[in-house]
Structure formats: C-alpha cells, structure tokens
Amino acid sequence: AANSNVPAADNDNDAAAAERKAFIEFARKGIERMDQKAAATLTVATDASAGYLAPEAFGAEILKGIVEFSPVRAYAKVTTIAAPEIKLPRKLTGTAATWVGETDDRSQSDMTFEQATFTPYELATYVDVSNQLLEDNAYNLEGELAADLGEAFGKTEATAFVSGNGTGKPKGLLVAAGIAEVKTGNAATLGTDPAATIIGMFHKVPSVVAQNGVWLMNRTTLGALRTLKDGTGRFIMLDPITAGAPVTLLGRPIVEMVDMPDVAANAYPIMFGDLSGYRIIDRIGLSVLRDPYSQATKGTVRFHARKRVGGDVTNADRFLKLKVAA
Known part of the structure; x- marks a missing residue:
C-alpha cells in the first residue's frame, strides 16, 4: 500500500x-x-x-x-x-442578413461546407x-x-x-493552396522600396490576423531588413527592450525559421500570418x-x-x- x-x-x-x-x-x-x-x-x-x-x-x-x-x-x-486520419469540416460561406420592410418577404441564406482531411x-x-x-x-x-x-x-x-x-x-506553409501573395516588383531582389512593400503587406491582411500574426523568415533575410526605414525615417524593425522578448517588425514578432528560403528569383523569403491557421x-x-x-x-x-x-x-x-x- x-x-x-x-x-x-x-x-x-x-x-x-x-x-x-x-x-x-x-x-x-x-x-x-x-x-x-x-x-x-x-x-x-x-x-x-x-x-x-x-x-x-x-x-x-x-x-x-x-x-x-x-x-x-x-x-x-x-x-x-x-x-489513421482526421476529417474536419471547413465552412465556405455563411448566412447573410438583408434589410426588409415590415411585411416584405425574407430572403433565405444557407451555409456551405467542405471537408478537409x-x-x-x-x-x-x-x-x-x-x-x-x-x-x-x-x-x-x-x-x-x-x-x-x-x-x-x-x-x-x-x-x-x-x-x-x-x-x-506534411504539406508546408509555402506550398499550401489558397494563400495570397505580394510581389516585390523585382525579379531577383526585394525591390527598390522594400520597406513600403513590407508595410503594404502588413496592412493587406485582416486586422484580426495582424493582431495575432508573426513574421516568418530566415536569419539572412532578417539581416537584410534591419536597415529598412519607413517614409519618416523610422526603422520598421525594432530590437527588444527587455531580455527574452522577440525582435519585432511593425510591432509583430519575428520567428526565425532556418528552412525559409533566401531572397532569390521566384522564392518566398517572407511570410506573415496567424500560425493558429496551421494544424x-x-x-x-x-x-x-x-x-x-x-x-x-x-x-x-x-x-x-x-x-x-x-x-x-x-x-x-x-x-x-x-x-x-x-
């Protein structure tokens, strides 16, 4: 006992x-x-x-x-x-409300789904x-x-x-279907104004994503972004002010990932998003x-x-x- x-x-x-x-x-x-x-x-x-x-x-x-x-x-x-596998439903469309008069007919709206395996x-x-x-x-x-x-x-x-x-x-983040992309404007570099491109990329995602998102890139790309400034001369990347805090880009953390590609023609060196969307x-x-x-x-x-x-x-x-x- x-x-x-x-x-x-x-x-x-x-x-x-x-x-x-x-x-x-x-x-x-x-x-x-x-x-x-x-x-x-x-x-x-x-x-x-x-x-x-x-x-x-x-x-x-x-x-x-x-x-x-x-x-x-x-x-x-x-x-x-x-x-052996798991199937999860994914909602494609939801219900929609419309303005109606007091005695007008109401419009039907349906939800549609697909199944992700x-x-x-x-x-x-x-x-x-x-x-x-x-x-x-x-x-x-x-x-x-x-x-x-x-x-x-x-x-x-x-x-x-x-x-x-x-x-x-597994299917990786860079290969998954349906992810939108932004182009640098140059066939082999980050373009003539990479800071503006990065800022535009940040503001292209929904607010809820921006609030929870992180930047994904390798250490070489991170180094290339450290000197970038916005139109007012402020650095868009900031080092942490407290020990253990992450480096941030436009206020969101940077996650260093060695497997992200370097800047090269047709490569995807930078990604931004909410990683809770990856299972x-x-x-x-x-x-x-x-x-x-x-x-x-x-x-x-x-x-x-x-x-x-x-x-x-x-x-x-x-x-x-x-x-x-x-």
Whole structure:
C-alpha cells in the first residue's frame, strides 16, 4: 500500500525515475535479460513491431528538442489523434442578413461546407550504439539518444512544415493552396522600396490576423531588413527592450525559421500570418525498438525510432507571402 504521508508529487517523481531506470536497463541489456520487476515498468506497444514506448520523461525531452528545431510547433494548433486520419469540416460561406420592410418577404441564406482531411505520415530513423558504451554505467544513454533523435526528427519536421509537398510528408506553409501573395516588383531582389512593400503587406491582411500574426523568415533575410526605414525615417524593425522578448517588425514578432528560403528569383523569403491557421496532427509519439541482433557482428545495438505526424494549412486567409518577382 502507498504511504499516505508521502506527497503525490514525490510518488510521481519516484515513478518517473523508475521508468527512466527501466528504460536504460532495457537499452543496455534487452528485455530478455532484465529484472522482471524492471521489465514491468516499461510500457509495451501493441503494434506488430513489438516496440517499446519511451518513458514519459524521455519522450518529453525529445519533444523539447523538436520545438527547438521546429518553431512552428510553438505557434501552430497541435492535435493528437487515435485514427489513421482526421476529417474536419471547413465552412465556405455563411448566412447573410438583408434589410426588409415590415411585411416584405425574407430572403433565405444557407451555409456551405467542405471537408478537409489531415493524414499523419511516418517519420523514422535509427541510431547504432556500441555494446561497450551501453555497458558503461557512466554513459548517459538517455541524454545521448535524446540529443540524436531530437535533432533528426526536429530538422526533418521543420523542413516539412515549411516546404513539404504533402506527398508522404506534411504539406508546408509555402506550398499550401489558397494563400495570397505580394510581389516585390523585382525579379531577383526585394525591390527598390522594400520597406513600403513590407508595410503594404502588413496592412493587406485582416486586422484580426495582424493582431495575432508573426513574421516568418530566415536569419539572412532578417539581416537584410534591419536597415529598412519607413517614409519618416523610422526603422520598421525594432530590437527588444527587455531580455527574452522577440525582435519585432511593425510591432509583430519575428520567428526565425532556418528552412525559409533566401531572397532569390521566384522564392518566398517572407511570410506573415496567424500560425493558429496551421494544424499539426500527431498520431503517435516517439517509439523506440531495440534491435540487438542485426548488428551483433559489429558489436553494436540498433535503436529504431519512429513517430507519425502530419500538417497542413486550415485557414489560408490567415496568411500572406512575399514572392520575389516583378
């Protein structure tokens, strides 16, 4: 029986520590050589691969790495599903009221809808670890796997959320249909008056979008905009006055995204919008399968990691992108 004098938080911490210890023992020895009590701590997946889900604390550390590489997750709407796909209705037109006289006939108005389908796709990689490192008690197995897998999954996700074509991977912001664009007026540069172009772009979106929107660009493009001034000589980009605050462009935060393209012909180097209009679908979290056999002759153990994730724009009218074109 549990000790009633022990706070619930302490019990949770003890359970998390037991899960981490069990996962490390599993990684070093395999399920066949584990203590049965430790083995019971693991969560066994029911899929055909017979993999084992990482402990909760381990999974959270991986997710932290993904957010570092993929800032879209920090702003987009993220949904976890338990099915192969999810269908969401999208309203196309709404009701409309008209002025009428006291006894005039009223006009009918209808709402119309379409159905948007979101499908998660599989993202996978594997890491080989030598038996000697696995047997070394001083080796931070959990930290090393978290760093490797976090980097691999994070970089791949980030690229897909920006420029994925939707075939076997999420559909990115720059590829999604229906997003309006503004041209720079020059085939290869930001034009003769880029500050005016940026200001016009900001005021072309609805007010509700402008109030919640963020600017998306890579660090090179950000550097090119730092010297721009409006017609009165004021810089349109401002550095934060408090530590930790974001750099702002026309009062809205700039989200640096390494996967946004540089300024070049026909490229879309800058985007503005409310990222709640982009939906990320997670089917399953990170799962890890330990394979001690296929690489046994090389003295290594292979860890297969996988997750299923999808993404697409739900509200194209919340975004606007800048195209380098005349």
